[in-house]
Amino acid sequence: MMKAVTELIAHIPRERVLLAEPMSQHTTFAVGGPADVLVLPHTVKEMSLAVRVARSYDIPVTVLGGGSNVLVLDGGIRGMVIQLNEMNRFLSCHATKILASSGFMLKDVCQYAQENGLAGMEFACGIPGTLGGAVFMNAGAYGGEMSHIVSRVRTVNRSGGVRTYETAEFGFGYRQSAFQKLQEYVVEVELQLQYGDKKEIQAMMDDLMDRRRSKQPLEMHSAGSTFKRPPGYFAGTLIDQTGLKGLAHGDAQVSTKHAGFVVNTGHATAADVLAVIHEVQRRVEAAHGVRLEPEVRILGEEKK
Template sequence: MQKLNECIAKLKQILPEDSVLIDEPMSKHTTFQIGGPADCFVMPSTVEEAIAVIKIVKEYDVPLTMLGNGSNLLVMDKGIRGIVVNLNERFAKITRDGNFIKAQCGALMVDVSKFAGEASLTGLEFAVGIPGSIGGCIFMNAGAYDGEIKNVVHRVSAIDKEGNLVYYTNEEAQFSYRHSIFQDNDNLILEVELELQEGNQDEILAKMADLTNRRETKQPLEYPSAGSTFKRPPGYFAGTLIDQTGLKGLTVGGAQVSKKHAGFVVNIGGATAQDVLDLIKEVQDRVYKAHGVKLYPEVKMIGEQ
């Protein structure tokens, strides 16, 4: 505890007062609106500040957690120990250079996709409905409508655990289904460079509008959630299996299998992380019993239970 307090004191020396929050409820920073307090929640505003934060946390050897905009994430009810570094709307710049788009990690995927469409660049249409930041999309190799972010990534810049700026090519990022190297190395993603192709603006925007409409009519956007709850099992669709098992509307506390789309667990009000965990297990058990198929969560779970 002494190391943590000393680390926090040092962070307060280099960051503005409103950038270092103590015992900050993670429910304020996740799309699920669930999660206990972080010991210390830090929001750098520049690359230099982010590097300094990483070096200080390493110096004091306290736990470090990286956070984007908190989608696809379930934080446990006792919260997160140590330091949480949040790169969100303060890191959201998007620029274009020919067929390349550079987006800082906090830029929302919908904004990056629309930026590409307005620039008549094709390749990101699939991502217009993905909730969350592009940093989170890289971390998870997010995908939708038969597209994956790995298909358009040219290079990723990040800060490693030593506080050094490092760069990854597409191959070095080791993308696979809902996975990247950043899940293994704890690097902090800073910026993503995407390589797209010239296209017809009207066609690009029309496709984005169609996918947005499909998402809004089929997904339970009226409730807080972490997006799709389960990974797609080989040869099946998780939502279809859950629906066929008759689990739409199944509720544990404030957590519910969406009545609109069975692939989503939603927070219908006051849900705890334990509610979500219990509901996930119940769904897994019943689907396996009915179909012999194991479902695995796509949602990342962090913190103390």
């Protein structure tokens, strides 16, 4: 590992190659043990280099965007974590298309679309996390999802090579994409939108954000929606009907505002969060015969 670190810091400033870095400081849940090495690249070239170095030393790689939609376990993540939220960013508009680097927060891309009179991604204005993470997970809300608007994707693969994908290759499904299966990392996204009225677009975004603020615990640490939507149901409704709002283990709790969210009310551990998730799964299945599956990606290993 130290040989890999030495090779990295020959090309990437030492302050962006961090050893034993607590992932609680780099995730929206604010929980998680240390990554053996955390690399914060600023360019696609630096990211590609980090992937190639890891591969040459047979070091496992985990790539994160803004750190939302993930639960890092208390034992941390072995190998190299590459987090993309410090990447140099570019954002441009060409007629009805937006080209953006993956490290932009999704809300900022939505606002940029509005400023350019482009409609179609209002649904995404309140989804936490980065553009790249949203594409990777095919994030969605309020009847829209990324699969409806993504037209081209540039990735870095497991060998450090760069590739461009077109629409037919995305493999989008419910919270799924081909990039998950291929273990390729989104670095640039093209969005296909349509012309709209700026005031109407802003009004829709404001309305959706008001709905989110009134119904979701946006003021608390979480990873977003904790469970996938089971066919024919809504996870939050099932949890609420089972009487589980406020269910807690340590400082992890089923939100009293929206039962579909597990939140960190103070100093929760990943073990606390998992205990709540497992208890929710057990009780909902017992009451309704429906097995809830986590939407959050669970990474790393439990504390020994």
